[in-house]
Ligand SMILES: Nc1ncnc2c1ncn2[C@@H]1O[C@H](COP(=O)(O)OP(=O)(O)OP(=O)(O)O)[C@@H](O)[C@H]1O
């Protein structure tokens with residue numbers, strides 16, 4: 727079983743959007759996914775609206791009991807746990823060492839960068855693989871490029887794709903789902919899948935056996 731924590735350095739940066747969307751992308755790829763989230767969080771609200779039509783399960787937790795929940799998830803045969811962490815460095819210090827990798831969402835804006843770089847240092851003291859995903863980006867904004875350079879210098883990894891500020895993401899949350907349920911063929915959904923592919927390669931290696939095998943064309947018998 728692999729564990730991914732989505733840890734924000736600042737509130738409201740799209741942590742829950744990313745954690746729920748990645749859970750959905752991983753589940754669509756064939757993983758049995760459990761999303762752990764704090765009692766009374768946005769992720770639980772989404773699950774309460776629509777758990778039946780979501781391809782992953784959600785469980786409310788108190789973070790001090792994280793080890794017990796991970797043990798339970800292993801016992802229940804989940805092969806991927808994604809943790810939606812609130813903005814709290816003491817919780818980051820519980821989640822990061824229990825994870826195979828950490829994803830940190832950040833807006834490419836000065837205060838967000840400041841808080842996230844501080845949190846990144848803490849997380850890096852527990853965890854080698856930290857992937858920063860830039861969120862709420864504006865297309866062609868030079869700040870996004872600067873933010874990428876700064877985080878790379880700090881030793882973080884960044885997937886090729888950034889997440890743009892798009893109503894479609896918040897609309898999906900409002901109706902109790904993710905972009906992969908509400909607009910699976912959109913550019914926004916493809917961004918999430920592409921970010922998940924990057925994370926999946928880092929977690930499982932390039933040859934994830936769960937990726938659907940390519941259909942082979944039958945060779946015609948030569949008379
Ligand atoms: N890429 C995006 N474009 C536009 N709106 C977004 C995007 N991502 C998230 N949102 C919206 O921004 C708000 C905050 O997102 P979200 O709840 O995912 O952030 P969070 O970091 O989990 O916040 P909190 O600190 O409250 O837990 C929500 O209303 C959400 O619908």
Ligand SMILES: [Mg+2]
Nearest residue numbers: 741742767768
């Ligand atoms: Mg949240």
